[in-house]
Amino acid sequence: MSKKLLQQINTPSDLRKLDPSQLPELARELREFIIDIVAVKEGHLGASLGVVELTIALHYVFNTPEDLLVWDVGHQAYGHKILTERRTKFDTNRQLGGLSGFPKRSESVYDTFGVGHSSTSISAALGMAIASQLKGENKHHIAVIGDASIASGMAFEGLNHAGVTDADLLVILNDNAIGIDPSVGALKNYLTAVKEGKNPKQNNMIKSLNFDYSGPIDGHDLPTLIKELERLKKVKGPKFLHIITTKGKGLQQAEEDQVKYHAPGKFDATTGEIIKKSEEHLPPKFQDVFGLTLVELAKNNPKIIGITPAMPSGSSMKFMMEAFPNRAFDVGIAEQHAVTLSAGMATQGMVVFCNIYSTFLQRAYDQVIHDVALQNLPVIFCLDRAGLVGEDGATHHGVFDIAYLRCIPNLMIYAPKDEIDLQNILYTASLGLKHPIAIRYPRGRGKNADWKFPSDFQKIEVRKAQKLKKGKKVAILSTGTIATNVTAALNEIEEDGHFAHYHFGFVKPLDEKKLHKICDKFSTIITVEDGVTTGGFGSAILEFAAKNDYVNEVFLCGVPDYFIEHGTVDELQQFCNIDVDGLKSLFSTVLEEDE
Ligand SMILES: Cc1ncc(C[n+]2csc(CCOP(=O)(O)OP(=O)(O)O)c2C)c(N)n1
Ligand SMILES: CC(=O)[C@@H](O)[C@H](O)COP(=O)(O)O
Ligand SMILES: [Mg+2]
Structure with a gap:
């Protein structure tokens, strides 16, 4: 179907030129756009589909980016990204060098706060609102938070503070009664009672925290949403709008199986069917x-x-x-x-x-x-x-x-x-x-397709490191599943017992007895880990060597001292030189130097 309206919108000011009667059609187009791209490029689906109308209404009513909008977690912000100058780049979402899957300040002026971990939005938006007051700026500040995220302690800390301020803060609770898995706890039961009208208005806990509470309203009903947001724009102090939405809205399977369609992988954009990969003979996750x-x-x-x-x-x-x-x-x-x-x-x-x-x-x-x-x-x-x-x-x-x-x-x-x-x-x-x-242990699958279950368990001796390969000149010490890359790299270079390889399952306590032997025998040591080298496993080995007056050459391989962005695990390991090829070239260089 055509996306005539969506194509006209590069910024929210384009959106604000539309007549309200055109917005439902825009919502249809936006939803379809998200589905088409996520079906192929993967990512979080259900959450963004559920807030299509809310996203349009917020950018329509508020003067973004002057007014400051904070998305909690940010996995639901695909529509926001598309309406804020990133439509043509959205097909790079979550790929190496492409858009981030979450709002990110360095990516756009519309992304007012970097998110990914939940329940930060109320504190962040309140901080912005108090700063605006102090600077004498007349702005609106909005936090959009889900029903699972608002149950977290941090969200309550924000509400508790906001309720004793006169800050211009609007908290919107996007209540779809589910997180990744169904929401849990007494707060979920309370919200259900509110939705079912079983909780008397005077017992409203949000009101009792001094918020102007409104709702619950249908978060897919654009005219109602817009009317209520227009009203709230004029209300002073902390405000709380409770909206009800359906996660996965607009794609039948996503509405019916909300857990699977939180992040479904590739699927057929027309039928919604998830494209299944054969799991036979695959190693376990x-x-x-x-x-x-x-x-x-x-x-x-x-x-x-x-x-x-x-x-x-x-x-x-x-x-x-x-x-x-x-x-x-x-x-x-x-x-x-x-x-x-x-x-x-x-x-x-x-x-x-x-x-x-x-x-x-x-x-x-x-x-x-x-x-x-x-x-x-x-x-x-x-x-x-x-x-x-x-x-x-x-x-x-x-x-x-x-x-x-x-x-x-x-x-x-x-x-x-x-x-x-x-x-x-x-x-x-x-x-x-x-x-x-x-x-x-890491995300994803192991390497052992012959994994048997149940198996004969073996007790592991605390502290003991394990020799995986004998060698004479250089000791490679790895921790965790990155051992597989080390083994593969060693198998690919021609070396005749030059490298020994040890698996340090225990990073703490370290197998000091073995480390003494290693430091005595090998003048060169290479440590390999899939975490930061600053303070990580490699640092522990360096500390051991320094404490015991060893003067071995120690090379640390791992994640460098800056934040690593998004991409496939293989691409990112390559970037950090801890993929098989990166390790192979390091080992080859060491080998050449030794010969
Ligand atoms: C601190 C933290 N813990 C766990 C997660 C993983 N996580 C991401 S989204 C999500 C569920 C969020 O549910 P909700 O707030 O209701 O938003 P919805 O997905 O329903 O839109 C969880 C548990 C996270 N991002 N941050
Ligand atoms: C948004 C969020 O924090 C989660 O959805 C996260 O993306 C889950 O990660 P996994 O896919 O590794 O379970
Ligand atoms: Mg939810």
Whole structure:
């Protein structure tokens, strides 16, 4: 179908020239445009489809970019990007060198705040609103936040503050009753009661926080939305609009299976059918190795508990939730709570597997230190999506965990080299450890198509590093699944026992006995990791060498000291020179120099 209206719009001021009667047609065109491109280029789908009308109404009513609009998480901001000067580039979304999948200040003046991690929008927009007041500027400030994201502690901190200000802040709650997985918790029940009219108006909790509350209204009804936004524009102080939308709106399958269509991969734009890749003979996803192994272990140990903050599907904690609903908890977007809840359970002798994406654990740093490590509670952190995650980009790479966890006393860190190693460390942790442990593993699939399940678990000796290959001259020390790249690179160069390769599953505690032997035997050491080298595994080896007066040459390979953008994992590893070819050329150079 034609996109006559959309093609006329490069900026929101073009949009504001349209007659209100043309906006529903624009919404149809925008939706179709998003579907056509995401079907081929992949990305987040359902959330953006759900806010098409809201996006149009906001840019129609408010004077963006003068008025400041903050999208929470930003996975729903595709329509916003398309209407704000990026329509012709939208087909590069999330690709190397292309548009970011999330709003980003350096990308556009319309992206007022960089997002990706949830629940920041209220604080950020309030900060802007207070700054505008202080500067004597007359602007509107709008935060758009979803029902799952508003349940997070940080959003409540923002609301709590905003309610005692007279800042020009409009919070729009986009309530579609789902996050990535169905929303959870008492707040969800409260919002449902409000929607069903079961909550008396005088008991409205948002009103009681001193907001001008309106809604709930139909977020797909453009005339109603526009009328209400026009009204709110004139209201002073903090305001809260509750709108009801359908995630995936306009694509039947996306509306019916909202979990799958959050980010469906490639699909047929006309039928909506997801284009399935054959999964036969493919190695397992690490998340499934985690999820299925946990269930297996939990069968024999009633003390095992699983906790996820809002990622039951992404982490595969859903298997545990299905098998043992009483012992598995989705606590919503609440990483801080997830960590301290785990600590509380651990005080009572439970064996808690707290699964958090590496990047999202950053939010619960104090809880890891203060509530877990300081009390030496043996919580088992399973950090999925460690390393470079690919198209989600800089906000989501799990590259800092080794560096930010390594300095915490009591906390052990383990990075398995493959699926079996992951299973075995989960098993080992389930037997009971004297300390908390963080087990980090990457997004995506392993390499072992012959992975057997269930398997014979092997206990892993704490601290012990493993020799993967013998060699005489240079020692390569790797941690985690990047070992596979090292092995492949070594297999591709002609070397006759020049390089030895060691897998350091334990980054902490380090196998110092083996390190002494390595430092004595090899004058050159190369460390390889898929996280930042600043403070990471390589740094740990350098610290060991310095502390023990070794003067070996140590080369660190890993993620450099700047933020890595989006692209495929292969492209980004190549960029960091930790792909097979990058490592091969480094090893070849070392080999040539030695000969
Ligand atoms: C701190 C943090 N934890 C988890 C996530 C992963 N995540 C991204 S979107 C999302 C669900 C958001 O749901 P909601 O706010 O209701 O927005 P919707 O997708 O429904 O539009 C989650 C859990 C995140 N981005 N940030
Ligand atoms: C927007 C967001 O934070 C999530 O949707 C994230 O993109 C999920 O990542 P995975 O696809 O790795 O589960
Ligand atoms: Mg939602």
